[in-house]
Amino acid sequence: MENHPYAPAKIEPYWQAEWREKEAFKIPNDIETLKTKPKFYVLGMFPYTSGAGLHIGHAKNYVPTDVIANLRRMQGYHVMHPMGWDAFGLPTERYAVRENEHPADVTKRNTETFQHQIQRIGLSYDWSRKIDTSVPEYYRWTQWIFLRLYEKDLAYLDNVPVNWCPALGTVLSNEEVKDGKYVETGDPVERRLMHQWMLKITAYAERLLEDLDLLDWPDGLKEMQRHWIGKSEGADITFDIKDSDKTFTVFTTRPDTLFGATYCVLAPEHPLVSEITHPDAASAVNAYVKEAVNKSDLQRTDLATEKTGVFTGAYAINPCNNAPIPIWVADYVLMTYGTGAIMAVPGHDERDHEFASAFGIPIVEVIKGGEKPIEEAPFEGDGVCVNSGFLNGLRVDEAKQKMIQWLESEGRGTGQIQYRLRDWLFSRQRYWGEPFPLAHLEDGTIVQLPDAELPIELPPIDAYKPTEDGRPPLARADKEWLKVRLPDGRTATRETNIMPQWAGSCWYYLRFLDAHNTEAPFDTALENYWMPVDLYMGGAEHAVLHLLYARFWHKVLYDCGLVSTKEPFQGLVNQGTILAESYQDAAGKYYYPHETDRNGGKAVAKASDVPLHVQMEKMSKSRFNVINSNDVIDKYGADALRLYLLFIGPVTASTxxxxxxxxxxxRFLQRVWRLVVNEENGELSEKLTDAAGTTEAELWRELHKTIKQVTEDTDSIDKMNTAISQMMIFVNTATQAKSLPKECLKVFLHLLSPYAPHIAQELWHRLGETSFIAHEQWPTHDEAVLTSATVTIIAQVNGKLRNRLELPADATDKEIEEAALADERVQRFVEGKPVRKVIVVPNRLINIVV
RNA sequence: GGUCGAGUGGUGGAAUCGGUAGACACAACGGACUUAAAAUCCGUCGCCCUUAAAAAGGUGUGAGGGUUCAAGUCCCUCCUCGACCA
Incomplete structure (x- = not known):
């Protein structure tokens, strides 16, 4: 009878309690103690604590970071490995409104659920450093950092066209809107002019771009950031207007094509439009402008949509040849990019070509090199200038330089750099976020509130929605809160916007270093010791926004002398997503797996027998295919969950x-268990010996091979799956061995411990050890044990495998050749044919070419 | 449409600098154990041909071509899928 089988449900809670009580993973906060060892900061992106709770996708993030933390700790580092909650935000607020609760209560419940679920996985966090972005002790410092940005003139109020979501009663950032809808809910979004707080991230565009070179990030990710910043070099060119003293300026990346500019376009919002429009064209232009303003940027600039526009009746003068060219208004030009006006070169720009073709505007070729006639297709590649006066004969790059020189010498323009990156819309008309530490005087001036007044806490209000006259929810607070007395005695009205959800996550990695500091956001000496984050891991959905925003704030803090590194995250890895089968009927309705059945291989709905379409999709609540970590742990334990998440494939792959x-x-963990425990009586397995024994040479060689591979594969982060398969090979070897030296097994448990900490600790304990194995030193392999006297040499004839030869490891090329030629299987294919060439790859193979 | 990435057994995936394709698992199948089942242990497991069985052989990493003594890996063309951007 098996009375003592592997029982994760028993051992896992036991050791988790031990670790908690003995503070096994507590990180010292004393700088002198810290300085005795090197540091490693490994961070998983903290979760947004939605009501849906933790699922397997989160674990795919937190398990690999935990393995690395465990490894580095055993390798002798002080390891910063914290966890916390990104707790402010719209979904929580919406839920609270629906359920008629306070968002703080919802958040408290959600974070508790998350913590329970995460703790069951047995991750080695220092929970004493837990943070919550929505508590005043934390957001006090978010507000404090905002004031530093404000003091550096990086925050300003502007009247901007914004994405207004009527259903939610708030403004959304460009990034939160796709195809005219809020990405989270699909609610329609319209454009409106509103007063909003902006952060001047564009002032940091160049540094955000340049400093990417300092980082150990995946190339693809850096590329995405570069693209988002979108640097383009070109020129500002000023055009005169015919019969007018007015001028306008365009930005172009192709000053070399100026001779080919046959018309200009103003954005519908351009202030000049109404001033220059010819009276005859006025009604058509007005109507067009009115219509264009309501379209989204995407609708306007999409290549697939038909180009629209109207002629203003006015002409601009092309500065390089004084030709009058018509000025049009068209919505494919955006006021927010460049100067809101363009010169159009239909010969060498796809959109301009399409527009000119539609409206019968001349198309002039100024760069030679296209395959088709210029009337049929624009040529955007490199070539030689023609029809371009002083540029003729130059290549594109030279022509750009020369034209910029000419423009500058004539006072007609300047070389210019443009970025696609826009300033960051930083205010929201919601409740559940950080209040701004600002107030408005009666004369309209804005004052910052003193640091000593922080935190500015969220006031209680009666309803979490805008006021009837459209002011943000905080305007519902009572007068006591809204009125603020300044140190100089004047009174002012508080700002009632709140910060967006991104704010709290822009600096949380710094707060972990000194989570309970009440004097400052963090201690400088601790920051100096711990920063930068050595390994940051999270989903690719944050590849642009969160990482760009956090880098921006960090650089501002750097300029303020508050942090010591230019960049916050030195190393970064995007883990892949977990996919799961989802079931959909013809109408698109999703079914839970337990609602489905298999009918002759086909999936059907249990209740109705409707045939279902089965597909592999990213796990999500709306697709009814979420796997809850608790269910897996209930059935197999946390160690199995951890191991499986890592074993199914590379960390970066979606599987x-x-x-x-x-x-x-x-089953693998059960085999490990049986190496140590006799399941019938609970005693140690009879196979275990105290002898250091060289009797099991094969076992020791396999052990050292395993040390080597597990160390290297774990270190590389992306090969943890092969580290596990090597551990399986070792366990298979050990299972078959006649006797098993305890020493050998103890070393193996070290290797297993970062991956499956509970079973490793339990067996370590059963082998008579009293320490935490997580605190033991990581083993190193002995190269001498790995080398064996003979090697297997692959014998090929004409590149085809014919036999494997066991030869002494020190055999010379000549000896290998002789052995191969003497081999009977090789002979069969060489026989009678002249040997043309012999290639020997040391210790690996020999290829005989006949 | 652009940029980047990926296509390997029934499945997840291995394969160093170009050097044994399919490690390690899952599933399946066969056997041992058992009254039986589960569990466990042992074995088979890309495809084709041959054979009583085997040995041996051929072929094979999305398709086609190329470079090389040698290609999953490098180059060219094409197809499919994914991510991001428009």
Whole structure:
């Protein structure tokens, strides 16, 4: 009878309690103690604590970071490995409104759920450093940092066209809107002019771009950031207007094509439009402008949509040849990019070509090199200037330089750099976020509130929605809160916007270093010791926004002398997503897996027998295919969950979840258990010996091979799956060995410990050890044990494998050749044919060419 | 449309600098154990051909071509899928 089987449900809670009580993973906060060891800061992106709770996708983030933390700790580092909650935000507020609760209560419940679920996975966090972005002790410092940005003139109030979502009663950032809808809910979004707080991230565009070179990030990710910043070099060119003293300026990346500019376009919002429009064209232009303002940027600039526009009746003068060219208004030009006006070169720009073709505007070729006639297709490549006066004969790059020189010498323009990056819209008309530490005087001036007044706490209000006259929810607070007395005795009205959800996550990695500091956001000496984050891991959905915003804030803090590194995150890895089967009927309705059945291989709905479409999709609540970590832990334990998440594939790969796969790693853990424990009596296995024994040479060689591979593969982060398969090979070897030296097994448990900490600790304990194995030193392999006297040499004839030869490791090329030629299987293919060439790859193979 | 990435057994995935394709698992199948089942242990497992069985052989990493003694890996063309951007 098996009375003592592997029982994760028993050992996992036990050791988790031990770790908690003995503070096994507490990180010292004393700088002198810290300085005795090197540091490693490993951070998983903290979760947004939605009501949906934790799912397997979160674990795919937190398990690999935990393995790295465990490894580095055993390798002798002080390891910063914290966890906290990104708790402000719209989904929580919406839920609170629906359920008629306070968002703070909802948040408290959600964060508790998250913490319970995360703790069951057995991650080695220092929970004493837990942070919550929505509590005053934290957002006090978010407000404090905002004031530093404000003092540096990086925050300003502007009247900007914004994405207004009527259903939510708030403004959304460009990034939160796609195809005219809020990405989270699909509610329609319209454009409106409103007073909003902006952060001048564009002032940092060049540094955000340049400093990417300092980072150990995946190339693809850096590329995405570069693209988002969108630097383009070109020129500002000023055009005179015919029969007018007015001028306007365009930005172009192609000053070399100025001779080919046959018309200009103003954005519908351009202030000059109404001033220059010819009376005859006025009604058409007015109507067009009115219509254009309501369209989204995407609708306007999409290449696929038909170009529209109207002629203003006015002409601009092309500065390089004094030709009068018509000025049009068209919505494919945006007021927010460049100067809101363009010169159009239909010969060498796709959109301009399409527009000119539609409206019968001349198309002039000024760069030679296109395959088709210029009337049929624009040529955007490199070539030689023609029809371009003083530029003729030059290539594009030279022509750009020369034209900029000419423009500058004539006072007609300047070389200019443009960025696609826009300033960051930083205010929201919601409740559940950080209030701005600002107030408005009666004369309209804005004053910052003193640092000593922070935090500016959220006031209680009666309803979490805008006021009837459209002011933000905080305007519902009572007068006591709204009126603020300044140190100089004047009174002012508080700012009632709040900060967006991104604010709290822009600096949380710094707060972990000194989570309970009441004097400052963090201590400088601690910041100096710990920063930068050595490994930051999270989903690719944050590849642009969160990382760009956090880098921006960090650079501002750097300029303020508050942090010591230019960049916050030195190393970064995007883990892949977990996919799971989802079931959909013809109408698109999703079904939970338990609602489905298999009917002759086809999936059907249990209740109705409707045939279902089965597909692999990213896990999400709306697709009814979420796997809850608690369910997996209930059935197989946390160690099996951890191991399986790592075993299914590289950390960076997106891989499908398969229940059956968990069984496989669970069986592996049972085999590990049986190496140590006799399941019948609970005693140590009889196979274990105290002898250091050289009797099991094969076992020791496999052990050292395993040390080597697990160390290297874990270190590389992306190969944890092969680290586990090597551990499986070792366990298979050990299972078959006649006797098993305890020493050998103890070393193996070290290797297993970062991956499956509970079973490793339990078996370590059963082998008579009293320490935490997590605090033991990481083993190193002995190269001498790995080398064996003979090697297997692959014998090929004409590149085809013919036999494997066991030869002494020190055999010379000549000896290998002789052995191969003497081999009977090789002979069969060489026979009678002249040997043309012999290639020997040391210790690997020999290829005989005949 | 652009940029980047990826296509390997029934499945997830291995394969160093170009050097044994399919490690390690899952599933499946066969056997041992059992009254039986589960669990466990042992074995088979890309495709084709041959054979009583085997040995041996051929072929094979999305398709086609190329470079090389040698290609999953490098180059060219094409197809499909994914991510991001428009």
């Amino acid at each position: 499908p979840w398969q229940d059956a796969g968990v069984e496989g790693v669970y």
